[in-house]
Amino acid sequence: MFDAVHATGRVTAAVDWPVTVGAASIDFNFPDYWGFDARTDNIALMRSAVRPSGLWDELEANVLGKVFSEEINSDDLLRTDENAGRIAAYIIMKYKPAFTTFHITETDHAQHDHGREGYEVRTAVAAADRAVGSVLEAVRRAGIKDSTAILICGDHGFTDIHAALEPNVWLAQAGLFQKGQHWRSRFMSASGAALFYLEDKKDLKTLGEVLKVMRSVPEKYRHLFRILERPELDRLGVDSSAALALAPALGVAVGNASEGRC
DSSP, X not given: OHHHHHHTTOOEEEESOTTOTTOTTOSEEEOOOOXXXXXXXXXXXXXXXXBSTTHHHHXXXXXXXXXXXXXXXXXXXXXXXXXXXXXXXXXXXXXXOSEEEEOOOHHHHHHHHHOTXXXXXXXXXXXXXXXXXXXXXXXXXXXXGGGOOOOOOOSOOOOOOSEEXXXXXXXXXXXXXOOSSOOOEEXXXXXXXXXXXXXXXXXXXXXXXXXXXXXXXXXXXXTTEEEEEHHHHHXXXXXXXXXEEEEEOTTEEEOOOXXXXX
């Protein structure tokens, strides 16, 4: 989208949008960017990534006030959603981009940490509501309300969990999982279903051993997941390079650890 709009000569903007550091087709870019080490100078990182080069100073002077390195993180509502909403509103009012994206992060962060109904989630939703309100007001004040389409969407939902499953632990205990360059076999998950991959896709012997391991796990774990083999994955249109998958029961998350308890 950025490339397509930019190619027409129109202005693009992004605020906290993921994976946009260095994007040449974003004219006003305040990317999602900070270090994970307390010693990292996050201000220097942001200065190196914000585009155009003078935008950081402009935002400090007109929107943010003085910002300190420790304030650049994903944990604080003021930094992430409150200030990002103000940044998006400022860019919209002053530069009227033809295409703007704005990523609100803290409802996701709060639900990951506290579940769907935690008090912190309500606080995050309130902050998100304020940020959206700032943007809507900016569109109106910029005089572009009648020519602006606004899409509010999310990338995934949430469910509360009561158990976490680590199937690679069973593989490691059976000698079927190795760390390093040659990993032989592994489950990979983003918390939901886990897809199983073979380093050598033709290694049917290892696949058979893995199926045997998974079908013989203790009953107290067996009810937490269902095995989906390739014919069922084909019907579902799942990644053709996965040899099988685990579908967890409601309230069960699947992880990628290979050490510890299953």
